[in-house]
Amino acid sequence: MRLTIKYFGLLAEVTQCSEEQFEFSGMLISELLETIYLKHPKLKEKDFQVAQNQIIVTNETEISGRDIALLPPFSGG
Amino acid sequence: MSRYSRHIVLKEIGQRGQDKLSKAKVLVVGAGGLGCPVLQYLTAAGIGTIGIIDFDNVEESNLQRQILFGTSSLGKNKAIAAKQRLQDLNNTITIHTYPEKLTHKNALKLFNDYDIIVDGTDNFATRYLINDASIITGKPLVYGAIYKFEGQVSVFNYQNGASYRCLFPTPPKEGTVPNCSEIGVLGVLPGIIGSMQANEVLKIILGLGNLLSGKLFCYNALTTQTTTLKINRVESEINKVLSKKESFQNTNEELNCDFYVPEISIEEAFKKKNIQFIDVRENDELPKVEELNPTYIPLSELENRLDNIDLKKEIIIFCQVGIRSKTAVSILQKHNINKSYSIKEGASEILEYMKQLHKQY
Known part of the structure; x- marks a missing residue:
């Protein structure tokens, strides 16, 4: 399945792109993250939440949508 | 009353809605980039009682985005300087200032005196403190946060809705997320995000429209792209906070990066x-x-x-x-x-x- 991964905030600085496509055949969000880490090992050090089709999910959630977003916390004000 | 005539003429607001605004009490934590536009619009809208808590003083580098301040405010406490400007904007409302840090000790008592809390702070320790105190006191929390060219807005703890911890359960590791003073921020961005927070406050009070409760609004000022993500309430996160209710005031602030650094x-x-x-x-x-x-x-x-x-x-x-x-x-x-x-x-x-x-x- 072809997934679109969006990176917000400082994650886009780590990956050097705001969006990219991944070919992925696994089941879970956690497995997808492992695949993404292979390409962007520095993401591993960052805190973020994952959204699938615009819904915040956990790492144990099964992949059912094509739109994945990685969202870091912002502290600025 | 001509001051609020443009509100009152709207059939969705009317005199009844304006009366609700004048009876409302809103506490704004942090009078910085986000706090300034929030305070400006809430004051102009005639929110009857506004509280401002901020321990910090106005510096020249704040003036690029903290629009309540001018050169005459430099060196003054932000809560007090903001009040001076706001009372000129609207002298019919009551403004309380707290030129001090929000702590586990003072948060619950302070929050109890208000109907709605607005988070305009610039660090995670205070953001989690505000979230937890809002859960314990049962107050809706209007959240906003920014990073360089991007912003987030949400309404937490509203009528059993999601909280900040349902989105991000624990604070990130120290030092992994830089703040505005280190990496910069586009000056108009907190203006946009803060104005959206003020809008959510007015909607809560007036009972109008759809709130950003259970939703995180994300805005990118460079691409003008917006994304709204759904956040589910996580009962276990809420219960964890509630279980600390009794010991909350004794929580050690040192865990919250307030400690002494030589x-x-x-x-x-x-x-x-x-x-x-x-x-x-x-x-x-x-x-x-x-x-x-x-x-x-x-x-x-x-x-x-x-x-x-x-x-x-x-x-x-x-x-x-x-x-x-x-x-x-x-x-x-x-x-x-x-x-x-x-x-x-x-x-x-x-x-x-x-x-x-x-x-x-």
Whole structure:
């Protein structure tokens, strides 16, 4: 399945792109993250939440949508 | 009453709605980039009672985005300076100022005096404190946060809705997310995000439209792209906060990066003997200070590279402006490495100081 991964905030600085496509055949969000880490090992050090089709999910959630977003916390004000 | 005529003429608001606004009590935590536009619109809208808590003073570098302040406010406490401007904007409302830090001790009592809490702070420790105190006191929380060119808005704890911890259960590791004072922020961005927070406050009071409860609105000022993500309430996260209700006021603020960090000037640092210099900037940041032969450990890697620290020496840490170096010292303290100091100045000033030294000899 072809997934679109969006990176917000400082994650886009780590990956050097705001969006990219991944070919992925696994089941879970956690497995997808492992695949993404292979390409962007520095993401591993960052805190973020994952959204699938615009819904915040956990790492144990099964992949059912094509739109994945990685969202870091912002502290600025 | 002509002041609010443009509100009253709207059939969705009317005199009844305006009366609701004048009876409402809103507490704004932080009178900075976000707090300023929030306060400006709430005051103009005629919110009857507004509280402002901020311990910080106005600096010149704030004026690029903190629109309630001018050159005459420099050096003044932000809550007090904001009130001066706001009472000129609307002298028919009551404004309470609290020129102090929000702490676990004062938060619950303060929140109990208000109907809605607005988060306009600039650090995670206070954001989690505000979220937890809002859950315990049962107050809706209008959240906003920014990073460079991007912003987030949400309404938490509204009628059993999701909370900040349902989105991000725990604070990120210290030093991994830089703040505006270190990396900069587009001046108009907090204006946009703060105005959206003010809008959510008015909608809560007036009972109008759809709130951002259970939703996180994300905005990118460069691409003008917006994304709204759904957040589910996580009961276990809420219960964890509620279980700490009794001990909340005794929570140690030291866990919240308020603790003392020893800082020294360049001059003092150069007087010390047997020291290890550490540059905690990212690898590509310039200028390098090679003459000091520092150990290069970017702040985000510090906790994983403690074995690079020479425990027989005193540790002197520097960065670009003296902020990350403070965080680095607090991280070392957490690992019981106590003989460490943060240089108050940044790398450029260190180079300049060394240049002057060379001239003298």
